[in-house]
Amino acid sequence: MPSRLRLRAPEALTDRPDFALVGILRIPEGATSPWVAIGRRVVLAFGLLFLAATIVYLDRDGYRDSQEDGLSYLDALYYATVSLSTTGYGDITPLTPSARLINILVITPLRIFFLILLVGTTLAVLTERSRQAFKIQRWRRSVRNHTVVIGYGTKGRTAVDAMLGDGVSPSDIVVVDTDAGMLEAASGLGLVTVHGSATKSDVLRLAGAQHASSIVVAANRDDTAVLVTLTAREISPKAKIVVAIREAENTHLVRQSGADSVVVSSETAGRLLGIATTTPSVVEMIEDLLTPEEGFAIAERDVEPQEIGGSPRHLGDIVLGVVRGGQLVRVGEEEVDALEDGDKLLYVRRVKG
Known part of the structure; x- marks a missing residue:
């Protein structure tokens, strides 16, 4: 009788002992010269x-x-x-x-x-590996409701800077990238890093994507972004996935893959360039709104009890829109002329320098 060939599945990253993950998953700590x-x-x-x-x-x-x-x-x-x-x-x-x-x-x-x-x-090296293995084990058990940033290029770094400027703790951000130099820079900011391709489910699981509250996909290629989004949505059905792509024609593909929000970087930059030729002050104000460290910033807050039933246009804050049932409705629409319990306000707030 012919013999049967048995194929052995490759070992998953998440199945490896914590000591073997040192160098792949890196938990930052205070650096000493x-x-x-x-x-x-x-x-x-x-x-x-x-x-x-x-x-x-x-x-x-x-x-x-x-x-x-x-x-x-x-x-x-x-x-x-x-x-x-x-x-x-x-x-x-x-x-x-x-x-x-x-x-x-x-x-x-x-x-x-x-x-x-x-x-x-020699002892320091061995101690460092053991300490990292222990920290990896403890981190994997406790990580919850964090943000996974996939890709630490220009878009990924800018996204991380925006989150840090908005008060997000570095320990609540995990960066996934294949470039060791990029991960070194991210680790220098106190971020947890994972070395590997986010198109692989094992890498995303190692980053705790299954427990993440949000996932930012900032890949260099649109096709990679689609594949990463599909993988991330399969692992984390409830996480909010935000994806940056280069071409607007790929927007529907990314949304069908499971993205909640899609940012078209080329079109956004093009619009700002066009506006800057005629009204550069508008571009300056937009940059101010997108920079949380100083000036003005766009923020979101819950409707307060005394505001229920009133119009968002009569509030002290400059309200741009109302989030109701997970959907954004711009101010001026009849359906949000009277605020309801559970609404969220998208407004402009003053940032103290």
């Missing part, structure tokens, strides 16, 4: 050396020098150096029981600490 770390180790090493030398010098009568002229502090420092480095020439030796006891209880532990400092770099 390498020169500062080296300086601390050098100071600690010299501190141990002088501590050992002082202990030997205080008990100098219990040691014998090959020259038999007594131990000076320089001799004690020399003994401490050759002892802690395990060289041990033997020209200075402990003779009395107290000196030998001090060597057992003090000099030997100091020697161990000194050797640890000498191989500190």
Whole structure:
């Protein structure tokens, strides 16, 4: 009988142990300058050396020098150096029981600490990997309601800057990209990063897309954006997916793939360029509204109880639209002339510099 060939499915990223994910999933932490770390180790090493030398010098009568002229502090420092480095020439030796006891209880532990400092770099690397593995495990268990940004090019970086400027915590943003340099820049801002292609469901699951509240797709190609959107929608049916594309003709494809909002970058830039030729101040105001750090900004808030039943045009805020049942209705439409409980107001707010 012919034998059957059994194919083994490749191991999913999410099935790998956390230690194996170090380098793929990166949890940021406070960075320390390498020169500062080296300086601390050098100071600690010299501190141990002088501590050992002082202990030997205080008990100098219990040691014998090959020259038999007594131990000076320089001799004690020399003994401490050759002892802690395990060289041990033997020209200075402990003779009395107290000196030998001090060597057992003090000099030997100091020697161990000194050797640890000498191989500190290797230990630091191993410790870093273990610490990252532990942080990855803890992060994967607790991450919820965050934002996944796919692609950290110009559009992705700008989206992240806007979110950070609007008060979103860096720990609530996860960046997915295939470029290690881009991810290094994102990690420098305190963002969690995942190295891999977002067209693969395993990579998106590793970024916690199944628990995300929103997903921003800022791919360089429209076809990639469509595929990523399809994959993201399958993994996270309830997340809000916002996609940036280059060509308006691909808008329906992206929406059919599951996008909630679509931004056509080329047309938006083209409109601003056209407006700038005749009314540049309008473009300046639009940029002001889109920059949350200063000037004016477009924001959203819930309708307050005392505002229910009133018209959005009579409020103190400059209201642009009303979000009702998940749908945006512009001010001026009859259906939103009277505000209802549960409505959200899209308004212009003043940002304090």
